[in-house]
Amino acid sequence: MKVVKKIGKYLAIFLGVVVLLLAGYVGYMQMHYYRLPDKEKLSVGNQQEARLSLNKDYSALTYNVGFGAYNQKFSFFMDQGELKNGQKTQGTRGTAFSKQAVIKSTDGVISTIHQQKPDFVLLQEIDTHSTRSHYVNQVKMLEKNMPGYDYTFANNFHSAYLFWPLNDPHGSVESGLLTLSKYHADRAIRRKFPITSAFISKFTDLDRCFAVMRYPVKGGKHLIVINSHMSAYDKGGKMRKAQMKLLSKVIEAEYRLGNYVIVGGDFNHALGPDMLKHFDHEEKVPTWISVLSQKMLPKDFVMVKAENRMKVATVRSTDMAYHPKVNYQTVGDGFIVSKNIQTKAVNINTNYRYADHNPVRLEFKLLKNSPK
Structure with a gap:
C-alpha cells in the first residue's frame, strides 16, 4: 500500500511539473505574440533611378521560396493529407535538412531569377x-546577388520558439516578403491582412500582410505592385475571404485614381475552378486549398492565366516528399492585374528542386489608352 501511495505521489508531482511547464510555455508564447501595425512604411534599399514608361515591355516574376527548406525530399510537419485509397499522410520536418541545403536551394532560386532576367521580383517565405x-x-543573399535591383522587405512571420515537432522543433522565425525592382520606387507600405485570433492557431499562423510598392510612370500615374501571401491553414477559407475583401478594396481604389495595378504572389487558392483537380495525383484535394475565381475579383481586374497552366503546376503538397503524379498539385501562384495592363504569363517548371512552388513569369505593358 505504501508503495502504491509513493508511486501516486511521484506521479502527481510529475504531472504537476508538466502542467507548470506547459502553462509557462503558453505564457512565454503569449508574451512574445504581437502583430505589426497596419500601413507601416517600408524602406527601399539600393534605390534605382530608372522610370517606367507607357507601351513598353516589362516583366515580373513571383516565387514562394519556402525558406530554402523545400527541396524534393522535404515534407512539412504541419501538412496533412490523404491518398485516394484512404491512407493518411503527414509531413515530418520542422526545419530544413541542413544549413548547406538552405544555401543550395537559395542559390538555385537566385540562378532561376538570373535566367529569367525580370524587371520585378516578388518573393514569399524568405527568411x-x-x-x-x-x-x-x-534576404542578404538575394541583395548581394542582385546588385541592379532595389529591395524592400516586409516581415510577415515573427514568432517565439516553437518546440514542435519534438524531434525537430520549428523554433523561432523571422521571415517575410521581398520585392526587388530595376525601377525607382516612390514609396512602399505594409498592409496588414486579417488573420485568425484563435488561441493556438494565432501562434502558428503568419502575421499575414501584403507589400504595396508605388513606381512612378512617365506621364504622372503610378504602377502599383503588390506582393501578397495569403493564409493557408484556413479550413473553409474564412480568413482568405476577408483577406481578398481587403485586397480588392485597395486595388480598386488605386485603379480609380488611374493607376496601373499588379498583384503577384502565393494566393493559396487554386487559380480557377478548373485548376482544383486538373493535375494527375493520388491524393485527395487537401483542406488548405480554396478556389479563386474571376467573379471574386473587382470588375476592372483579371486573373492572368499562364499559357502553359494546363501542363505546369506551381505548388505541390508537402505532407510527403515530392513524387510526380502522387502529390497533389495545382496552380496557386500568379498575378491579378488591372485591365489597363496588357499581359501574358508562363509557369516556370523547376520541378520543385528549390522550393515547393514553381515561379511564374509575367510579361506586361502599361497601356496608354485603357480598354473600355
Missing part, C-alpha cells in the same frame, strides 16, 4: 534569422 532555415539570411 532573415530563423531556426527552421539554420539562420541563413536569405
Whole structure:
C-alpha cells in the first residue's frame, strides 16, 4: 500500500511539473505574440533611378521560396493529407535538412531569377534569422546577388520558439516578403491582412500582410505592385475571404485614381475552378486549398492565366516528399492585374528542386489608352 501511495505521489508531482511547464510555455508564447501595425512604411534599399514608361515591355516574376527548406525530399510537419485509397499522410520536418541545403536551394532560386532576367521580383517565405532555415539570411543573399535591383522587405512571420515537432522543433522565425525592382520606387507600405485570433492557431499562423510598392510612370500615374501571401491553414477559407475583401478594396481604389495595378504572389487558392483537380495525383484535394475565381475579383481586374497552366503546376503538397503524379498539385501562384495592363504569363517548371512552388513569369505593358 505504501508503495502504491509513493508511486501516486511521484506521479502527481510529475504531472504537476508538466502542467507548470506547459502553462509557462503558453505564457512565454503569449508574451512574445504581437502583430505589426497596419500601413507601416517600408524602406527601399539600393534605390534605382530608372522610370517606367507607357507601351513598353516589362516583366515580373513571383516565387514562394519556402525558406530554402523545400527541396524534393522535404515534407512539412504541419501538412496533412490523404491518398485516394484512404491512407493518411503527414509531413515530418520542422526545419530544413541542413544549413548547406538552405544555401543550395537559395542559390538555385537566385540562378532561376538570373535566367529569367525580370524587371520585378516578388518573393514569399524568405527568411532573415530563423531556426527552421539554420539562420541563413536569405534576404542578404538575394541583395548581394542582385546588385541592379532595389529591395524592400516586409516581415510577415515573427514568432517565439516553437518546440514542435519534438524531434525537430520549428523554433523561432523571422521571415517575410521581398520585392526587388530595376525601377525607382516612390514609396512602399505594409498592409496588414486579417488573420485568425484563435488561441493556438494565432501562434502558428503568419502575421499575414501584403507589400504595396508605388513606381512612378512617365506621364504622372503610378504602377502599383503588390506582393501578397495569403493564409493557408484556413479550413473553409474564412480568413482568405476577408483577406481578398481587403485586397480588392485597395486595388480598386488605386485603379480609380488611374493607376496601373499588379498583384503577384502565393494566393493559396487554386487559380480557377478548373485548376482544383486538373493535375494527375493520388491524393485527395487537401483542406488548405480554396478556389479563386474571376467573379471574386473587382470588375476592372483579371486573373492572368499562364499559357502553359494546363501542363505546369506551381505548388505541390508537402505532407510527403515530392513524387510526380502522387502529390497533389495545382496552380496557386500568379498575378491579378488591372485591365489597363496588357499581359501574358508562363509557369516556370523547376520541378520543385528549390522550393515547393514553381515561379511564374509575367510579361506586361502599361497601356496608354485603357480598354473600355
